[in-house]
Amino acid sequence: MALTLVIGDKNLSSWSLRAWLSLELSGASYSEQLIRLDQPDTRQLILEHSPTGKVPLLKTAEGAVWDSLAISEYLAETFPEAHLWPFGAYARAIARSVCAEMHSGFVPLRTIMPMNLARDQALPQVPADVLADIERISAIWARCRQEFGQDGPFLFGHVSIADAFFAPVAVRFRGYRVALSAEAAAYVETIYQWPAFQRWQQAAREEQAT
Structure with a gap:
C-alpha cells in the first residue's frame, strides 16, 4: 500500500508528530512530504493536499485521511497486527x-x-x-x-x-x-x-x- 504523510515542521508541528509516530508504530512503508509552517505560501501549499488547510494528512490508495486521530484510527484498522491500541x-x-x-x-x-x-x-x-x-x-x-x-x-x-x-x-x-x-x-x-x-x-x- 502506497502511503504518504503530509506534515509540518518537525520542530513545531505537534499534530504532525502524533500522526507520524502512529505511522511508525504501524510498520507500514511510507513517504513523507514536509511543508514549512508560518510561511507566506504555507496555507496555499497545504490546501493542495488537505481540504482543511491543516496538517497532518495521510494519502492512501483509497484517498486522503486528515486529522491526526482519524489517521491513527485508520492505521490501527489497516494494520491490526501492529496492535496500535492496547490489549483488552x-x-x-x-x-x-x-x-x-x-x-x-x-x-x-x-x-x-x-x-x-x-x-x-x-x-x-x-x-x-x-x-x-x-x-x-x-x-x-x-x-x-x-x-x-x-x-x-x-x-x-x-x-x-x-x-x-x-x-x-x-x-x-x-x-x-x-x-x-x-x-x-x-x-x-x-x-x-x-x-x-x-x-x-x-x-x-x-x-x-x-
Missing part, C-alpha cells in the same frame, strides 16, 4: 478516552506552551489554567501507568497511539522545564528514549540547521 477492551476504551481528551482539550497548555523541540527555558510565570492542565495530564499518566502499564514503560505497557498523542506534551514539559512528579518525569524520559521519537527529534535538529 477496557484498556482500549481508556486509551481512546485520553487521546480524545488530548485531541479536544488542554487549550491553555497548547496556547501558552506551543511545542518547540529546540526550546529549553521555563516561563517566567505559569498561568493557573495551564497549571490545571499540567495537573490533569499528570493524573492521566499516573492512572494509565498504574492500571495498565505493568508490562512496559509506556502508558499502557507496550507503546501505543496513546503515547503518540502525549509525546508532544512530553516535549512541552521538558522544553518549558515544568516541575513534575517523579512518575511523570520518568514517563517524559520514556518518550525521549523511544527510538521513533529520537528519529523525529534528530530530523528536527537537521531541519533547524538548514
